[in-house]
Amino acid sequence: MKKVQQGFTLIELMIVIAIIGILAAIALPAYQQYTMKARFSEVVMATSSVKTAMELCAQTKGGIGSGLCVPSTDSDVTAAEAGAASGVQVTSVAAADTGIITATPAASNGFLVTDLYTLTPTFANGAITWAKGGACVTKGYC
Secondary structure: OOOOOOOOOOHHHHHHHHHHHHHHHHHHHHHHHHHHHHHHHHHHHHHHHHHHHHHHHHHOOOOOOOOOOOOOOOHHHHHHHHHHOOOOEEEEEEEEEOOOOOEEEEEEEEHHHHOOOOEEEEEEEEEEEEEEEEEEHHHOOO
């Protein structure tokens, strides 16, 4: 009589478990990085209202910095700055007198207070370009 196969061998099951373990070892760090980026996107979005207010001010006053379009001299920038840090992941959003916008994430969910997001403006030929910087760039969050 012929014997009918009843199931998988031990080596076949061990190979399947090894493949699942390798896939999990690759996928888990990628997923963690993805979730950190997703949470940090709230910090990046918090700067958008201040950035827009500074761009509008710069277009009407002709520049940024040197007393132009900073919270101490422009009420729209001040109002945008006050309402920017309303999210769960954001501690503060501040614009300096040089025009640099700095967002500080909340010290939770794996973020450090030093994981800053900065936007540095350059005003030339009536247009503003923004250079992003801070620790979030080196960590890959923003």
